Amino acid sequence: xxxxxxxxxxxxxxxxxxxxxxxxxxxxxxxxxxxxxxxxxxxxxxxxxxxxxxxxxxxxxxxxxxxxxxxxxxxxxxxxxxxxxxxxxxxxxxxxxxxxxxxxxxxxxxxxxxx
Amino acid sequence: xxxxxxxxxxxxxxxxxxxxxxxxxxxxxxxxxxxxxxxxxxxxxxxxxxxxxxxxxxxxxxxxxxxxxxxxxxxxxxxxxxxxxxxxxxxxxxxxxxxxxxxxxxxxxx
Numbered sequence: 421x422x423x424x425x426x427x428x429x430x431x432x433x434x435x436x437x438x439x440x441x442x443x444x445x446x447x448x449x450x451x452x453x454x455x456x457x458x459x460x461x462x463x464x465x466x467x468x469x470x471x472x473x474x475x476x477x478x479x480x481x482x483x484x485x486x487x488x489x490x491x492x493x494x495x496x497x498x499x500x501x502x503x504x505x506x507x508x509x510x511x512x513x514x515x516x517x518x519x520x521x522x523x524x525x526x527x528x529x530x531x532x533x534x535x
Numbered sequence: 536x537x538x539x540x541x542x543x544x545x546x547x548x549x550x551x552x553x554x555x556x557x558x559x560x561x562x563x564x565x566x567x568x569x570x571x572x573x574x575x576x577x578x579x580x581x582x583x584x585x586x587x588x589x590x591x592x593x594x595x596x597x598x599x600x601x602x603x604x605x606x607x608x609x610x611x612x613x614x615x616x617x618x619x620x621x622x623x624x625x626x627x628x629x630x631x632x633x634x635x636x637x638x639x640x641x642x643x644x645x
Contacts, residue, residue, distance in 0.1 A: 424577070451631060463578075463623070463635040476632065510577055516631070523568065524633060526577035 423447040426511050426527035433501065434535055441496040441530045443511030451516035452494040453524065454486060457508040469494060470516040501534045508532070540636050541624060547642040554611040556639040558624030559604075565627040567600055569609050572621045572638070581609075581622075611641075619643045 423446045433439050445452065454466040468476035469488040483505075485497040494511055508531050512524040542557045558567070566585045570578040584591045584600045584607065591598045597610040611618055621640050625633040 426577075453631075460637075462637045465632060465634075468631055470631070508575065512578075514631070523580045523583055524578075525580065526570075528577045529575070531575065 424511060424513055424525050424527035426509075426530050428530060429528065430531045430533075432533045432535065433498070435501060435503070437501075438497070438499040440498065441509055441511075441532075443494040443496075443527055445492055445494075445511075445513035445525070445527075447513055447525060449513040449515055449525070450491045451514045452488060452491070453512040453514075454494065454496055455510040455512065457510060457529070459507075463510070466496075498532075501532075503534050506532055506534045541622070541639040543639060544637070545640045545642070547644060548614060549644050550614060550616055552614055554614050554618070554641055554643075556609045556622050556641070558607045558609070558636060560607075560624075560626045561605060562626070562628065564602075565629060567598075567607050567627065568625045568633065569596075569598060569607075570623045570625060570635075572623065574620075578623065614641075614643045616643050616645055 425444050427442045450471050452469045456464045456466055465478050466480045467486045472488045483500050487495040508529045510529045511527040514522050514524045540559050548554055566583055568583045569581040571581055572578045582593050582598050584598050595612045600607045619642050621638040623635050623638045625635045628634050
């Protein structure tokens with residue numbers, strides 16, 4: 421929609437499965453983000469990457485493992501998830517700035533259901 | 536962390552009317568942003584207003600910021616059915632952390 425793509429768009433997995441979410445941005449940005457959006461809760465920041473380096477981990481359980489091989493790609497590896505992890509997972513990108521937050525561009529999200 | 540709180544949580548108006556949504560926050564900010572989200576989709580950035588600005592316009596959107604009251608408002612004029620969506624304010628908490636509120640669900644009735 422805005423130069424940020426996410427795959428898959430929908431994912432159903434069991435609690436013992438291992439899966440990965442992929443995000444790619446075509447905007448030339450150097451910061452990327454993972455957010456979790458659960459029903460009736462505010463959008464929660466999970467991870468921030470600047471120039472491929474993780475700069476923020478918002479107390480996310482280790483069953484979520486991010487990977488940023490380059491400034492254009494971001495992955496979220498999932499393993500042994502719980503049903504309460506079912507949510508919409510959104511990726512975003514922006515220009516990296518030393519201070520402050522600039523406009524973030526979001527992907528369409530991956531709707532995850534954990535059974 | 537402190538979060539923006541939108542008010543009202545839900546708003547239903549007739550097409551052509553104006554829609555006003557409010558956002559309150561608790562900490563000092565660098566900027567405040569408004570985003571729109573259509574059902575189950577990604578967020579789309581609408582407008583960014585910096586802490587030293589009081590008002591900003593973009594098309595049918597008008598955003599105000601009152602840092603003394605720690606509040607912002609988003610006005611959508613001459614609403615259209617396509618404006619039906621959830622609207623979120625996000626406050627810049629520094630270090631690239633945007634903190635989102637729970638949003639206002641806007642419904643435009645034809």
